[in-house]
Amino acid sequence: MDFWITLIIVTVTYIGIAVGRWPGLRANRTTITLMGAGLLIATRQVAFSALGGFLDLDTLILLFSMMILNANLQMAGFFQLAGRGLLKTARSPRILLAVEIGLAGLLSALFLNDTICLMFTPLVVQITQGARRNPLPCLIALATASNIGSAATLTGNPQNMIIGTASGISYLDFALPLLPVAVMGLAVVWGVVILFYPGEFKRGALGELTEQPLELNRPLLIKSLVVTGGLLTAFLLGAPVAEASFLAACALLFTRRVSPEHVFYEINWGLLAFFAAMFVVTGSLEANGVAEELFRLAGLSPDTGIWQFSLTTLVLSNLVSNVPAVLLLKPVVMQLHSPTAGWLTLAAASTLAGNLTLLGSVANLIVAEIAGSARIHLGFWEYTRVGLLVTIVTLAAGIMWLQFAVW
Numbered sequence: 001m002d003f004w005i006t007l008i009i010v011t012v013t014y015i016g017i018a019v020g021r022w023p024g025l026r027a028n029r030t031t032i033t034l035m036g037a038g039l040l041i042a043t044r045q046v047a048f049s050a051l052g053g054f055l056d057l058d059t060l061i062l063l064f065s066m067m068i069l070n071a072n073l074q075m076a077g078f079f080q081l082a083g084r085g086l087l088k089t090a091r092s093p094r095i096l097l098a099v100e101i102g103l104a105g106l107l108s109a110l111f112l113n114d115t116i117c118l119m120f121t122p123l124v125v126q127i128t129q130g131a132r133r134n135p136l137p138c139l140i141a142l143a144t145a146s147n148i149g150s151a152a153t154l155t156g157n158p159q160n161m162i163i164g165t166a167s168g169i170s171y172l173d174f175a176l177p178l179l180p181v182a183v184m185g186l187a188v189v190w191g192v193v194i195l196f197y198p199g200e201f202k203r204g205a206l207g208e209l210t211e212q213p214l215e216l217n218r219p220l221l222i223k224s225l226v227v228t229g230g231l232l233t234a235f236l237l238g239a240p241v242a243e244a245s246f247l248a249a250c251a252l253l254f255t256r257r258v259s260p261e262h263v264f265y266e267i268n269w270g271l272l273a274f275f276a277a278m279f280v281v282t283g284s285l286e287a288n289g290v291a292e293e294l295f296r297l298a299g300l301s302p303d304t305g306i307w308q309f310s311l312t313t314l315v316l317s318n319l320v321s322n323v324p325a326v327l328l329l330k331p332v333v334m335q336l337h338s339p340t341a342g343w344l345t346l347a348a349a350s351t352l353a354g355n356l357t358l359l360g361s362v363a364n365l366i367v368a369e370i371a372g373s374a375r376i377h378l379g380f381w382e383y384t385r386v387g388l389l390v391t392i393v394t395l396a397a398g399i400m401w402l403q404f405a406v407w
Helices: 002-019 029-042 048-054 057-076 078-089 093-110 113-130 136-150 158-167 171-196 218-236 241-253 260-265 269-287 290-297 306-320 322-335 339-355 362-373 380-405
Strands: none
Touching: 002 029, 002 269, 002 290, 002 306, 029 269, 048 269, 057 078, 057 113, 057 158, 057 218, 057 241, 057 260, 057 269, 078 093, 078 113, 078 218, 093 113, 093 136, 093 171, 113 136, 113 362, 136 171, 136 339, 136 362, 136 380, 158 171, 158 241, 158 322, 158 339, 171 218, 171 339, 171 380, 218 241, 241 260, 269 290, 269 322, 290 322, 306 322, 306 339, 306 380, 322 339, 339 362, 339 380, 362 380
Protein backbone atom coordinates (compact mmCIF):
# COMPACT_ATOMS: atom_id res chain seq x y z
CA MET A 1 0.00 0.00 0.00
CA ASP A 2 2.84 2.40 0.87
CA PHE A 3 4.26 1.80 -2.60
CA TRP A 4 1.13 3.07 -4.36
CA ILE A 5 0.46 5.97 -1.99
CA THR A 6 4.03 7.21 -2.45
CA LEU A 7 3.86 6.74 -6.22
CA ILE A 8 0.58 8.69 -6.52
CA ILE A 9 1.72 11.61 -4.33
CA VAL A 10 5.11 11.89 -6.06
CA THR A 11 3.54 11.62 -9.54
CA VAL A 12 1.05 14.40 -8.79
CA THR A 13 3.87 16.50 -7.35
CA TYR A 14 6.06 15.97 -10.42
CA ILE A 15 3.21 16.86 -12.75
CA GLY A 16 2.78 20.10 -10.81
CA ILE A 17 6.52 20.80 -11.06
CA ALA A 18 6.48 20.15 -14.81
CA VAL A 19 3.43 22.35 -15.44
CA GLY A 20 4.39 24.98 -12.87
CA ARG A 21 1.00 25.08 -11.15
CA TRP A 22 -1.85 23.05 -9.66
CA PRO A 23 -5.40 23.75 -10.93
CA GLY A 24 -7.40 26.00 -8.62
CA LEU A 25 -4.44 26.92 -6.41
CA ARG A 26 -2.09 29.89 -6.39
CA ALA A 27 1.07 27.80 -6.30
CA ASN A 28 4.47 27.76 -7.96
CA ARG A 29 7.03 24.95 -8.26
CA THR A 30 8.42 25.59 -4.77
CA THR A 31 5.07 25.51 -2.97
CA ILE A 32 3.97 22.46 -4.99
CA THR A 33 7.08 20.58 -3.91
CA LEU A 34 6.60 21.65 -0.28
CA MET A 35 2.96 20.49 -0.39
CA GLY A 36 4.07 17.18 -1.88
CA ALA A 37 6.54 16.70 0.96
CA GLY A 38 3.79 17.62 3.44
CA LEU A 39 1.42 15.02 1.96
CA LEU A 40 4.10 12.35 2.25
CA ILE A 41 4.55 13.21 5.93
CA ALA A 42 0.79 13.41 6.59
CA THR A 43 0.21 9.95 5.04
CA ARG A 44 3.16 8.51 7.01
CA GLN A 45 5.17 7.68 3.88
CA VAL A 46 7.99 9.74 5.37
CA ALA A 47 8.55 10.07 9.12
CA PHE A 48 8.89 13.66 10.28
CA SER A 49 11.71 12.62 12.61
CA ALA A 50 13.62 11.24 9.59
CA LEU A 51 13.53 14.42 7.50
CA GLY A 52 17.13 15.31 8.35
CA GLY A 53 18.30 12.09 6.74
CA PHE A 54 16.77 13.06 3.40
CA LEU A 55 18.43 16.47 3.17
CA ASP A 56 21.71 16.86 1.31
CA LEU A 57 23.25 19.56 3.50
CA ASP A 58 26.41 19.86 1.40
CA THR A 59 24.36 20.80 -1.67
CA LEU A 60 22.16 23.25 0.26
CA ILE A 61 25.22 24.92 1.84
CA LEU A 62 26.99 25.12 -1.54
CA LEU A 63 23.95 26.66 -3.23
CA PHE A 64 23.44 29.16 -0.39
CA SER A 65 27.13 30.12 -0.39
CA MET A 66 27.21 30.69 -4.17
CA MET A 67 24.13 32.90 -3.83
CA ILE A 68 25.98 35.08 -1.30
CA LEU A 69 28.97 35.30 -3.64
CA ASN A 70 26.73 36.26 -6.56
CA ALA A 71 24.89 38.82 -4.44
CA ASN A 72 28.14 40.58 -3.54
CA LEU A 73 29.33 40.59 -7.15
CA GLN A 74 25.99 42.01 -8.26
CA MET A 75 25.97 44.79 -5.64
CA ALA A 76 29.57 45.63 -6.52
CA GLY A 77 28.61 46.14 -10.18
CA PHE A 78 30.63 43.22 -11.57
CA PHE A 79 27.92 42.06 -13.95
CA GLN A 80 27.37 45.62 -15.17
CA LEU A 81 31.10 45.83 -15.85
CA ALA A 82 31.02 42.56 -17.80
CA GLY A 83 28.07 43.89 -19.79
CA ARG A 84 30.03 47.06 -20.58
CA GLY A 85 32.76 44.83 -22.03
CA LEU A 86 30.16 43.12 -24.21
CA LEU A 87 28.91 46.49 -25.43
CA LYS A 88 32.39 47.73 -26.37
CA THR A 89 33.20 44.65 -28.46
CA ALA A 90 29.93 44.68 -30.41
CA ARG A 91 31.36 45.72 -33.79
CA SER A 92 28.97 43.66 -35.92
CA PRO A 93 25.91 41.45 -35.30
CA ARG A 94 27.94 38.24 -35.58
CA ILE A 95 30.66 39.48 -33.23
CA LEU A 96 28.02 40.65 -30.76
CA LEU A 97 26.45 37.19 -30.82
CA ALA A 98 29.80 35.42 -30.42
CA VAL A 99 30.92 37.62 -27.51
CA GLU A 100 27.51 37.33 -25.83
CA ILE A 101 27.59 33.52 -26.09
CA GLY A 102 31.19 33.29 -24.90
CA LEU A 103 30.65 35.65 -21.96
CA ALA A 104 27.41 33.98 -20.89
CA GLY A 105 29.03 30.55 -21.12
CA LEU A 106 32.14 31.55 -19.18
CA LEU A 107 30.31 33.35 -16.38
CA SER A 108 27.74 30.54 -16.10
CA ALA A 109 30.58 28.06 -15.59
CA LEU A 110 32.01 30.17 -12.76
CA PHE A 111 28.71 31.23 -11.18
CA LEU A 112 25.10 30.06 -11.25
CA ASN A 113 23.62 30.17 -14.76
CA ASP A 114 20.30 31.49 -13.41
CA THR A 115 22.13 34.55 -12.03
CA ILE A 116 23.79 35.23 -15.37
CA CYS A 117 20.44 35.16 -17.18
CA LEU A 118 18.93 37.42 -14.53
CA MET A 119 21.71 40.00 -14.92
CA PHE A 120 22.25 39.85 -18.69
CA THR A 121 18.71 39.65 -20.12
CA PRO A 122 17.97 43.39 -19.56
CA LEU A 123 21.34 44.24 -21.12
CA VAL A 124 20.66 42.12 -24.21
CA VAL A 125 17.24 43.74 -24.59
CA GLN A 126 18.79 47.20 -24.29
CA ILE A 127 21.54 46.49 -26.86
CA THR A 128 19.29 44.90 -29.48
CA GLN A 129 16.53 47.48 -29.15
CA GLY A 130 19.08 50.29 -29.27
CA ALA A 131 20.43 48.83 -32.51
CA ARG A 132 16.86 48.39 -33.81
CA ARG A 133 17.23 44.64 -34.21
CA ASN A 134 15.09 41.65 -33.33
CA PRO A 135 16.04 40.74 -29.73
CA LEU A 136 14.78 37.12 -29.92
CA PRO A 137 17.90 35.53 -31.48
CA CYS A 138 20.19 37.03 -28.83
CA LEU A 139 17.78 36.14 -26.02
CA ILE A 140 17.60 32.52 -27.17
CA ALA A 141 21.40 32.49 -27.49
CA LEU A 142 21.72 33.83 -23.93
CA ALA A 143 19.52 31.11 -22.45
CA THR A 144 21.05 28.21 -24.37
CA ALA A 145 24.65 29.41 -23.88
CA SER A 146 24.11 29.87 -20.13
CA ASN A 147 22.82 26.32 -19.84
CA ILE A 148 25.67 24.86 -21.90
CA GLY A 149 28.41 26.86 -20.17
CA SER A 150 27.12 25.81 -16.76
CA ALA A 151 27.74 22.15 -17.65
CA ALA A 152 31.51 22.66 -17.39
CA THR A 153 31.85 22.98 -13.59
CA LEU A 154 30.41 21.77 -10.30
CA THR A 155 29.19 25.27 -9.45
CA GLY A 156 27.62 26.12 -12.80
CA ASN A 157 24.09 24.97 -11.99
CA PRO A 158 22.09 23.34 -9.16
CA GLN A 159 22.05 19.82 -10.62
CA ASN A 160 25.85 19.80 -10.93
CA MET A 161 26.08 20.80 -7.26
CA ILE A 162 23.99 17.76 -6.35
CA ILE A 163 26.21 15.54 -8.50
CA GLY A 164 29.37 17.00 -6.98
CA THR A 165 28.34 16.33 -3.40
CA ALA A 166 26.95 12.87 -4.18
CA SER A 167 29.90 11.69 -6.27
CA GLY A 168 32.86 13.22 -4.46
CA ILE A 169 34.43 14.13 -7.82
CA SER A 170 36.87 17.03 -7.46
CA TYR A 171 36.30 20.35 -9.20
CA LEU A 172 39.17 19.78 -11.65
CA ASP A 173 38.32 16.13 -12.39
CA PHE A 174 34.78 17.25 -13.17
CA ALA A 175 35.77 20.19 -15.36
CA LEU A 176 38.45 18.54 -17.51
CA PRO A 177 36.15 16.11 -19.39
CA LEU A 178 33.15 18.47 -19.49
CA LEU A 179 34.91 21.67 -20.58
CA PRO A 180 35.27 20.41 -24.20
CA VAL A 181 31.54 19.58 -24.20
CA ALA A 182 30.73 23.15 -23.15
CA VAL A 183 33.10 24.81 -25.64
CA MET A 184 31.74 22.71 -28.49
CA GLY A 185 28.19 23.46 -27.39
CA LEU A 186 28.75 27.23 -27.38
CA ALA A 187 30.04 27.03 -30.97
CA VAL A 188 26.91 25.06 -31.91
CA VAL A 189 24.65 27.75 -30.40
CA TRP A 190 26.37 30.44 -32.50
CA GLY A 191 25.94 28.45 -35.71
CA VAL A 192 22.35 27.36 -35.07
CA VAL A 193 21.12 30.85 -34.11
CA ILE A 194 22.63 32.32 -37.30
CA LEU A 195 21.10 29.43 -39.29
CA PHE A 196 17.58 30.23 -38.02
CA TYR A 197 17.92 34.02 -38.21
CA PRO A 198 20.18 34.71 -41.24
CA GLY A 199 18.67 38.14 -41.90
CA GLU A 200 19.60 39.38 -38.43
CA PHE A 201 23.27 38.52 -38.80
CA LYS A 202 24.21 39.91 -42.17
CA ARG A 203 27.69 41.37 -42.28
CA GLY A 204 27.96 45.04 -41.40
CA ALA A 205 28.15 47.38 -38.43
CA LEU A 206 25.63 47.43 -35.62
CA GLY A 207 25.38 51.17 -35.49
CA GLU A 208 25.69 53.51 -32.52
CA LEU A 209 24.91 51.92 -29.15
CA THR A 210 24.15 53.88 -26.00
CA GLU A 211 26.06 52.98 -22.84
CA GLN A 212 24.20 53.12 -19.54
CA PRO A 213 25.88 54.78 -16.52
CA LEU A 214 28.14 52.36 -14.67
CA GLU A 215 27.61 52.15 -10.90
CA LEU A 216 30.57 50.45 -9.22
CA ASN A 217 31.27 49.84 -5.55
CA ARG A 218 35.04 49.55 -6.00
CA PRO A 219 35.99 48.36 -2.48
CA LEU A 220 33.31 45.67 -2.60
CA LEU A 221 34.25 44.76 -6.18
CA ILE A 222 37.91 44.28 -5.26
CA LYS A 223 37.03 42.27 -2.17
CA SER A 224 34.55 40.08 -4.06
CA LEU A 225 37.00 39.39 -6.88
CA VAL A 226 39.80 38.53 -4.43
CA VAL A 227 37.52 36.10 -2.57
CA THR A 228 36.27 34.64 -5.88
CA GLY A 229 39.84 34.17 -7.09
CA GLY A 230 40.78 32.48 -3.83
CA LEU A 231 37.73 30.21 -4.06
CA LEU A 232 38.52 29.12 -7.61
CA THR A 233 42.12 28.44 -6.57
CA ALA A 234 40.87 26.31 -3.68
CA PHE A 235 38.63 24.39 -6.08
CA LEU A 236 41.53 23.68 -8.43
CA LEU A 237 43.71 22.53 -5.52
CA GLY A 238 41.09 19.96 -4.58
CA ALA A 239 39.45 21.59 -1.56
CA PRO A 240 35.95 20.28 -0.67
CA VAL A 241 33.63 22.41 -2.80
CA ALA A 242 30.86 22.98 -0.24
CA GLU A 243 33.28 23.77 2.61
CA ALA A 244 35.41 26.14 0.51
CA SER A 245 32.30 27.95 -0.78
CA PHE A 246 30.90 28.36 2.73
CA LEU A 247 34.17 29.82 4.02
CA ALA A 248 34.27 32.21 1.04
CA ALA A 249 30.71 33.32 1.80
CA CYS A 250 31.63 33.89 5.44
CA ALA A 251 34.63 35.99 4.37
CA LEU A 252 32.33 38.20 2.29
CA LEU A 253 30.00 38.69 5.26
CA PHE A 254 32.86 40.33 7.20
CA THR A 255 32.07 43.88 6.10
CA ARG A 256 31.56 47.41 7.42
CA ARG A 257 29.97 48.77 4.25
CA VAL A 258 27.26 46.36 3.08
CA SER A 259 24.08 45.83 5.05
CA PRO A 260 23.33 42.11 5.70
CA GLU A 261 19.70 42.80 4.77
CA HIS A 262 20.81 43.82 1.26
CA VAL A 263 22.79 40.60 0.85
CA PHE A 264 20.03 38.35 2.14
CA TYR A 265 17.45 40.15 0.02
CA GLU A 266 19.30 38.84 -3.06
CA ILE A 267 19.19 35.22 -1.84
CA ASN A 268 16.69 33.02 -3.69
CA TRP A 269 15.09 31.49 -0.62
CA GLY A 270 12.40 29.87 -2.76
CA LEU A 271 15.01 27.86 -4.65
CA LEU A 272 16.58 26.67 -1.39
CA ALA A 273 13.16 25.59 -0.10
CA PHE A 274 12.48 23.84 -3.42
CA PHE A 275 15.70 21.86 -3.08
CA ALA A 276 15.01 20.87 0.53
CA ALA A 277 11.49 19.68 -0.30
CA MET A 278 12.68 17.91 -3.46
CA PHE A 279 15.19 15.90 -1.43
CA VAL A 280 12.28 14.66 0.69
CA VAL A 281 9.99 13.89 -2.28
CA THR A 282 12.67 12.01 -4.21
CA GLY A 283 13.99 10.29 -1.11
CA SER A 284 10.55 8.83 -0.45
CA LEU A 285 10.78 6.93 -3.75
CA GLU A 286 13.98 5.23 -2.61
CA ALA A 287 12.76 4.63 0.94
CA ASN A 288 9.57 2.87 -0.21
CA GLY A 289 11.08 0.88 -3.09
CA VAL A 290 9.34 2.84 -5.84
CA ALA A 291 12.51 4.05 -7.57
CA GLU A 292 13.97 0.54 -7.82
CA GLU A 293 10.81 -0.81 -9.44
CA LEU A 294 10.56 2.08 -11.92
CA PHE A 295 14.18 1.64 -13.00
CA ARG A 296 13.63 -2.10 -13.44
CA LEU A 297 10.66 -1.40 -15.73
CA ALA A 298 12.74 1.14 -17.67
CA GLY A 299 15.46 -1.44 -18.24
CA LEU A 300 18.16 0.46 -16.33
CA SER A 301 20.84 -1.75 -14.80
CA PRO A 302 24.59 -1.77 -14.03
CA ASP A 303 25.12 -2.76 -17.69
CA THR A 304 23.24 0.28 -19.05
CA GLY A 305 25.23 1.99 -21.81
CA ILE A 306 25.91 5.67 -22.25
CA TRP A 307 23.37 6.20 -25.05
CA GLN A 308 20.45 4.57 -23.22
CA PHE A 309 21.35 6.35 -20.00
CA SER A 310 21.66 9.73 -21.76
CA LEU A 311 18.35 9.37 -23.59
CA THR A 312 16.63 8.39 -20.33
CA THR A 313 18.10 11.49 -18.71
CA LEU A 314 16.96 13.65 -21.64
CA VAL A 315 13.37 12.41 -21.43
CA LEU A 316 13.18 12.54 -17.64
CA SER A 317 14.73 16.03 -17.49
CA ASN A 318 12.07 17.38 -19.82
CA LEU A 319 9.24 15.59 -18.03
CA VAL A 320 10.03 16.72 -14.48
CA SER A 321 12.93 19.22 -14.94
CA ASN A 322 16.64 18.50 -14.60
CA VAL A 323 17.06 18.80 -10.81
CA PRO A 324 14.36 16.19 -9.97
CA ALA A 325 15.72 14.00 -12.80
CA VAL A 326 19.21 14.02 -11.28
CA LEU A 327 17.84 13.18 -7.85
CA LEU A 328 15.82 10.30 -9.31
CA LEU A 329 18.76 8.87 -11.26
CA LYS A 330 21.28 9.01 -8.37
CA PRO A 331 20.64 5.37 -7.33
CA VAL A 332 21.10 4.19 -10.93
CA VAL A 333 24.46 5.94 -11.29
CA MET A 334 25.75 4.38 -8.08
CA GLN A 335 25.07 0.90 -9.49
CA LEU A 336 26.80 1.43 -12.85
CA HIS A 337 30.07 -0.37 -13.51
CA SER A 338 31.77 3.05 -13.80
CA PRO A 339 29.94 5.45 -11.47
CA THR A 340 32.32 8.34 -12.27
CA ALA A 341 31.52 8.07 -15.98
CA GLY A 342 27.84 7.88 -15.07
CA TRP A 343 27.98 11.04 -12.93
CA LEU A 344 29.73 13.01 -15.69
CA THR A 345 27.24 11.78 -18.30
CA LEU A 346 24.33 12.64 -16.01
CA ALA A 347 25.72 16.16 -15.54
CA ALA A 348 26.13 16.72 -19.27
CA ALA A 349 22.87 15.13 -20.38
CA SER A 350 20.64 16.73 -17.73
CA THR A 351 22.10 20.18 -18.43
CA LEU A 352 22.06 19.97 -22.23
CA ALA A 353 18.51 18.59 -22.05
CA GLY A 354 17.44 21.91 -20.52
CA ASN A 355 17.78 23.55 -23.94
CA LEU A 356 15.17 21.36 -25.61
CA THR A 357 12.12 23.50 -24.77
CA LEU A 358 11.39 26.82 -23.10
CA LEU A 359 10.25 24.91 -20.01
CA GLY A 360 13.45 22.81 -19.88
CA SER A 361 15.32 24.95 -17.36
CA VAL A 362 14.77 27.80 -14.92
CA ALA A 363 17.31 29.89 -16.87
CA ASN A 364 15.09 29.73 -19.97
CA LEU A 365 12.06 30.89 -18.00
CA ILE A 366 14.02 33.76 -16.42
CA VAL A 367 14.99 35.06 -19.87
CA ALA A 368 11.41 34.73 -21.17
CA GLU A 369 9.85 36.44 -18.13
CA ILE A 370 12.26 39.40 -18.07
CA ALA A 371 11.87 39.82 -21.83
CA GLY A 372 8.10 39.76 -21.36
CA SER A 373 8.31 42.62 -18.88
CA ALA A 374 9.92 44.62 -21.72
CA ARG A 375 7.01 43.62 -24.02
CA ILE A 376 9.10 41.12 -25.94
CA HIS A 377 7.32 37.80 -26.41
CA LEU A 378 9.61 34.78 -26.45
CA GLY A 379 7.11 32.06 -27.30
CA PHE A 380 7.31 28.32 -26.67
CA TRP A 381 7.65 27.33 -30.32
CA GLU A 382 9.91 30.26 -31.20
CA TYR A 383 12.37 28.98 -28.62
CA THR A 384 11.84 25.25 -29.18
CA ARG A 385 12.58 25.25 -32.91
CA VAL A 386 16.09 26.53 -32.10
CA GLY A 387 16.48 24.63 -28.83
CA LEU A 388 15.56 21.30 -30.43
CA LEU A 389 18.41 21.43 -32.95
CA VAL A 390 20.86 22.79 -30.36
CA THR A 391 19.98 19.92 -28.01
CA ILE A 392 20.22 17.18 -30.63
CA VAL A 393 23.62 18.33 -31.91
CA THR A 394 25.20 19.13 -28.53
CA LEU A 395 23.90 16.00 -26.80
CA ALA A 396 25.01 13.70 -29.63
CA ALA A 397 28.47 15.31 -29.82
CA GLY A 398 28.77 15.39 -26.03
CA ILE A 399 27.90 11.71 -25.65
CA MET A 400 30.41 10.72 -28.33
CA TRP A 401 33.12 12.73 -26.58
CA LEU A 402 32.33 11.29 -23.15
CA GLN A 403 32.16 7.77 -24.58
CA PHE A 404 35.71 8.29 -25.81
CA ALA A 405 37.00 10.19 -22.75
CA VAL A 406 35.48 8.51 -19.68
CA TRP A 407 33.47 5.36 -20.49
